[in-house]
Amino acid sequence: MNYQEFKKSVIKYASENNLNDYELYYSKSDETSVEIFQKEVKGFNSANNLGICFRCIVNGQTGYASTENMTEEEANSIVLRAIQNAKTLESEAPSFIHKQGDTYLTYEKEEAKIPSAAQLVDFALDLQSELYKQDERVIDGTQSYAGYSSSEKAIFNSNGLDLVDNAAFDYWYGMAIVSDGKEMYNGIHIKSGKMDNFDKAEIAKEAVKDAIETIGYTSVDSGEYTVVFSNKVMASLLSTYSSVFSAEAAQKGLSLLKDKEGEMIAAEIITLTDDPLYKEALVKATFDDEGAATAPKNVIENGKFTTFLHNLATAAKAGVKTTGNGFKASYSSPVGINHYSFYINPVKGSLDDLFEEAGNGIYITSVEGMHAGANPITGDFSLSSGGFRIENGKKAGPVKGITISGNFLQLLKNISSVGEDLKFNPVALSAHRCGSPSVLVKGITIAGQ
Amino acid sequence: MLLSQNLINEALWKASSTGADYAEIYAEYTKSKTISMVSSKVDKIADGVISGVGIRIFKGTRCISGSASSLSGEAVLSCAQKVADALLGTREMETIVLRERRFGDIHPIHIVPSSVENTVKIDLLREACESARNYHSDISQVTGSFLDVDHNILIATTEGLLAEDRQIRTRMAVSAVASKNGENQTGSCSPGGRMGLEFFELHNPKEIGEEAARQAMVMINAGYIPAGKMPVAIGNGFGGVIFHEACGHALEASSVALGQSVFTGKLGKQIANEKVTALDDGTIPNGWGSINIDDEGTPSQRNVLIENGILKTYMIDKLNGRRMGMASTGNCRRQSYMFEPTSRMTNTFIAEGTDKNEDIIASIEYGLYAKSMGGGSVNPVTGDFNFAVNEGYIVRNGKVCEAVRGATLIGKGAEILMDIDMVGQNLERAQGMCGASSGSIPTDVGQPMIRVSSITVGGR
Known part of the structure; x- marks a missing residue:
C-alpha cells in the first residue's frame, strides 16, 4: 500500500467514525552514508524510513496514534487508537485542526543533486587520505564520513489543508585522532550543504587542528574569570535553554520567563531572532507542524523579552496569534513548540578584539554533558569544558579538565560584548538550529585544580 | 512470525548474492505508548507502532546495511537487493539452511x-x-x-540462526x-x-x-557547592553512572576495535583499583537493561569486565569481534531497525566490596557526598567524562552536613578507576536510557556506595 492509498483508507475510517476534525501527518527520510577506517570502506548504509501520525479532536481533546506500517488494518487501527486516547485526555489546552487561509512565505529552492554511492565512497576515501596527510601524529582510528540525506513531510487535514515540503543536503565530516605518544586526542569538523562547495583539504585541516590544538593542555586554578564563549559554545548553550522561550513551558509553569514579557531579561546588546527562512539555512520552513504559516520575529530586542514562541493552542490560551512554532519532535510526537534558525544577532568585532577586551581570562571552545549538567527549568549549568587561556589580550595555551558554572538567564544579563562571527551549530537535516557570535562575559566561576 | 520463512530465505539469498560471507535480517514490530501528565491532568498521549526491517551483510570486516519502514515482501526484498548492490562481487555462499532456535524467556511478564x-x-x-x-x-x-513498550524482534542470519524475542x-x-x-x-x-x-x-x-x-x-533549600578538587563518596544505584560513563563506553568493542579507546590492548592488565570488580549482565531476570538475545541473536551473558582491577573482557558484537578476533559477548544492540547495531551495555555495575558505608563517610575530612547522580557523558578517545550530581551534601569531619547544588564531577576514566579506593556493600541498580550511535536503548547502571579519593567538582 502506498501513502496515497493509505491516506484514502484513513479518510474512510475517519468518516465511518464520524470524525469532523482530524489531520494526517506524513514524514519520510532517505539517507545514504559511507564510513572509512584506515584506507578502506568500513561501512555503507542506506536507510529509507517513513512514519505517519493521525490525530483527531474528540470531546475537545486531541488524540494521537502513529504507525510505520501502511496496511489496511493499521489505517483502521490508528483512527480507533487516536479516538481512544482522546477520550482519556484531560488537557486544559484548547484543541485545533488548522484552517485554510494563511499566507505562506515563499523562497527559491535549488534543485538537489543526488550523489551516487560510488561518488560518496570516492569523496570519503579522498577525505581520509587528506586527514592522514595533515600531520604525522594522526593515527589509525581516524575516520571520515560522507552522506546524502533527503526528507519530505506532508500535512493533510479535514479542513482541506494539504501541504508538502521537502529538503535535501550532503554532509561530510572528518574525525581525526592524534597521539603525542602518551595520550590520544580527537577532533572533528563537519561540513553540510551542497557537496560542490565542500573543500576536502579544509575539512581535514580543521579536524586535525581541532585535535592537535589541545595537546599540552593544563588545568587552571579554581576561581572567577572573564570568559569568551566561542560562537559554537554559546550556540549550544542557547540550544539547551531554548525551551525557556516556549509558551507551552511557561503556561505549564516550567519556564523561568513566565510572566516576564516586556521585561529586560538580557544585556541591551542582545537581540535574539527566530527566522524560519534564514537565508543560509539548509532547511527552511514555510509552515509549522500543524500547518500554520511561519514568520521571522525577534524574541529579545535590545535586551527586552518581546514574545514567547507559540503554537495554536498556547496562542489561544494567551489570547495572541500563533507565531508558527508548532513542532513535532518526531512524526509520532504530540505538537509542542520549537524555534527555527534561532540566533543572537552579531554586533561587531573579531574574536581577537574580544580577547583584547578580555585582557586575561579563558576562551571556552567546548562544553560537554549538556543533557546532564545544564537544567532548563532552573537555568543552572555546571559543565565540563575546555578551551584556551587568554593572556594579555591574546589567545594562549590549551586548557582542559575544568568546569564552568552559572545560570543561563544571569549569563544573558552579564554579556558585555557580542562579536560579529555568527555561527550556527551543524545539526542533521533540520530547520531547527541555534546560532550565536562569540560573546564576552565577566565573572564566570571555573573549577579547576 | 513477523516474516514468513520463505521470505526470510529469499531475502537472505538475495542479500548474499554479491559475495557477502554473512547476511542478517532484523525485523521489528514495536508498540509503544507514553502518557504524560501535567498538574495531575493527562496532557498528551503518544501511541505508536514502529515496524520495519534492517538488513546487514558482511564481507570480512566491511559492513553494508540498509533499512526500510515496512514488513511487506516487496520492501524486504528490495532492501536486500539494495544492500547486495553495494558489494560488487559474486556469490560465495552455496546454501543457506535456517534452523529455528528458541532461547526461552527468563523475564516473565504477568500483565502485558x-x-x-x-x-x-x-x-x-x-x-x-x-x-x-x-x-x-x-x-x-x-x-x-x-x-x-512491547518490542517484538526476529533475527535470521546466513549462519542458520532464526530466533525471535519479545521485550x-x-x-x-x-x-x-x-x-x-x-x-x-x-x-x-x-x-x-x-x-x-x-x-x-x-x-x-x-x-x-x-x-x-x-x-x-x-x-x-541548598546553597551552591564551592568548586575544587576533593574526595567524593558516591551513593549507590544511579551513582553507577560513573562506571557507565568513565569506563563502560570505552570497553565497548565499537571503540576498542578501532583503537579509539584508552583501553584498547589492555586485556589482562590492571586498569582499576584492586577494590573494583565490574560486570555487564544482560541475564538479570526482569532487569531494565536485560535481554534474552541480543540484536544479532546471540544469547545474553553475564560478563565480568573487570575483576579486582584486572581487565577481563570487552563488550563485543559480531562485526567488531571479527576485527578483534574475539567472539561476541551478546552485547550487540540497536534502538530499532533504523539503526545499525553495535556493541552496547545491558545492566552494568560495580560489584559489592568489603567496606562499610559508614566507614566511607567517616573517612572524608572535607568532601562531597553525591547521594543521587544525574546523567553524564564521555569522550571514549580521551576518556574525559562528566556527570551531574542531582542531590549532594558536604561532608565535614566524617559527617554528612548541608545539602549543596550545582555540583558536576569531571575527570579521566583511566584515572578515576584507579582512584576508587573504597567500595561499599549496598549494591543497587537504577534505570537509564543510553544514547550512542545505534540509538537510545534501556540500560541499568549500578553500584554500592564508593569513595573516589580525589576528583574535580565543578560548582560556584
Whole structure:
C-alpha cells in the first residue's frame, strides 16, 4: 500500500467514525552514508524510513496514534487508537485542526543533486587520505564520513489543508585522532550543504587542528574569570535553554520567563531572532507542524523579552496569534513548540578584539554533558569544558579538565560584548538550529585544580 | 512470525548474492505508548507502532546495511537487493539452511501493558503525581509520564540462526519543581523494568512521587557547592553512572576495535583499583537493561569486565569481534531497525566490596557526598567524562552536613578507576536510557556506595 492509498483508507475510517476534525501527518527520510577506517570502506548504509501520525479532536481533546506500517488494518487501527486516547485526555489546552487561509512565505529552492554511492565512497576515501596527510601524529582510528540525506513531510487535514515540503543536503565530516605518544586526542569538523562547495583539504585541516590544538593542555586554578564563549559554545548553550522561550513551558509553569514579557531579561546588546527562512539555512520552513504559516520575529530586542514562541493552542490560551512554532519532535510526537534558525544577532568585532577586551581570562571552545549538567527549568549549568587561556589580550595555551558554572538567564544579563562571527551549530537535516557570535562575559566561576 | 520463512530465505539469498560471507535480517514490530501528565491532568498521549526491517551483510570486516519502514515482501526484498548492490562481487555462499532456535524467556511478564486500557495507567500515574504535589507547599509543578513498550524482534542470519524475542518494558517518571524566592530546583524519580504492570506491586507510585518531591525540596533549600578538587563518596544505584560513563563506553568493542579507546590492548592488565570488580549482565531476570538475545541473536551473558582491577573482557558484537578476533559477548544492540547495531551495555555495575558505608563517610575530612547522580557523558578517545550530581551534601569531619547544588564531577576514566579506593556493600541498580550511535536503548547502571579519593567538582 502506498501513502496515497493509505491516506484514502484513513479518510474512510475517519468518516465511518464520524470524525469532523482530524489531520494526517506524513514524514519520510532517505539517507545514504559511507564510513572509512584506515584506507578502506568500513561501512555503507542506506536507510529509507517513513512514519505517519493521525490525530483527531474528540470531546475537545486531541488524540494521537502513529504507525510505520501502511496496511489496511493499521489505517483502521490508528483512527480507533487516536479516538481512544482522546477520550482519556484531560488537557486544559484548547484543541485545533488548522484552517485554510494563511499566507505562506515563499523562497527559491535549488534543485538537489543526488550523489551516487560510488561518488560518496570516492569523496570519503579522498577525505581520509587528506586527514592522514595533515600531520604525522594522526593515527589509525581516524575516520571520515560522507552522506546524502533527503526528507519530505506532508500535512493533510479535514479542513482541506494539504501541504508538502521537502529538503535535501550532503554532509561530510572528518574525525581525526592524534597521539603525542602518551595520550590520544580527537577532533572533528563537519561540513553540510551542497557537496560542490565542500573543500576536502579544509575539512581535514580543521579536524586535525581541532585535535592537535589541545595537546599540552593544563588545568587552571579554581576561581572567577572573564570568559569568551566561542560562537559554537554559546550556540549550544542557547540550544539547551531554548525551551525557556516556549509558551507551552511557561503556561505549564516550567519556564523561568513566565510572566516576564516586556521585561529586560538580557544585556541591551542582545537581540535574539527566530527566522524560519534564514537565508543560509539548509532547511527552511514555510509552515509549522500543524500547518500554520511561519514568520521571522525577534524574541529579545535590545535586551527586552518581546514574545514567547507559540503554537495554536498556547496562542489561544494567551489570547495572541500563533507565531508558527508548532513542532513535532518526531512524526509520532504530540505538537509542542520549537524555534527555527534561532540566533543572537552579531554586533561587531573579531574574536581577537574580544580577547583584547578580555585582557586575561579563558576562551571556552567546548562544553560537554549538556543533557546532564545544564537544567532548563532552573537555568543552572555546571559543565565540563575546555578551551584556551587568554593572556594579555591574546589567545594562549590549551586548557582542559575544568568546569564552568552559572545560570543561563544571569549569563544573558552579564554579556558585555557580542562579536560579529555568527555561527550556527551543524545539526542533521533540520530547520531547527541555534546560532550565536562569540560573546564576552565577566565573572564566570571555573573549577579547576 | 513477523516474516514468513520463505521470505526470510529469499531475502537472505538475495542479500548474499554479491559475495557477502554473512547476511542478517532484523525485523521489528514495536508498540509503544507514553502518557504524560501535567498538574495531575493527562496532557498528551503518544501511541505508536514502529515496524520495519534492517538488513546487514558482511564481507570480512566491511559492513553494508540498509533499512526500510515496512514488513511487506516487496520492501524486504528490495532492501536486500539494495544492500547486495553495494558489494560488487559474486556469490560465495552455496546454501543457506535456517534452523529455528528458541532461547526461552527468563523475564516473565504477568500483565502485558499494551493490553491494558489507558485509565489503569493514568490512575497509577496520577497517584504518583499527586503525592509529589502534596509533599510540600513549595512544590510548584509536577510532570509525570507512564511509558510502556512491547518490542517484538526476529533475527535470521546466513549462519542458520532464526530466533525471535519479545521485550516488554514499563517505566514511570516523575519530575517535581520546587520554587522559592524566584528560584526553581528540580527533583526526579524514574524507575522501570523489563516487566508489565506488576512492576507497581514492587514500586509504589506514591513513593515514586514523594522521592521526586523530596529531592526538589532538598535542593531548593541548598546553597551552591564551592568548586575544587576533593574526595567524593558516591551513593549507590544511579551513582553507577560513573562506571557507565568513565569506563563502560570505552570497553565497548565499537571503540576498542578501532583503537579509539584508552583501553584498547589492555586485556589482562590492571586498569582499576584492586577494590573494583565490574560486570555487564544482560541475564538479570526482569532487569531494565536485560535481554534474552541480543540484536544479532546471540544469547545474553553475564560478563565480568573487570575483576579486582584486572581487565577481563570487552563488550563485543559480531562485526567488531571479527576485527578483534574475539567472539561476541551478546552485547550487540540497536534502538530499532533504523539503526545499525553495535556493541552496547545491558545492566552494568560495580560489584559489592568489603567496606562499610559508614566507614566511607567517616573517612572524608572535607568532601562531597553525591547521594543521587544525574546523567553524564564521555569522550571514549580521551576518556574525559562528566556527570551531574542531582542531590549532594558536604561532608565535614566524617559527617554528612548541608545539602549543596550545582555540583558536576569531571575527570579521566583511566584515572578515576584507579582512584576508587573504597567500595561499599549496598549494591543497587537504577534505570537509564543510553544514547550512542545505534540509538537510545534501556540500560541499568549500578553500584554500592564508593569513595573516589580525589576528583574535580565543578560548582560556584
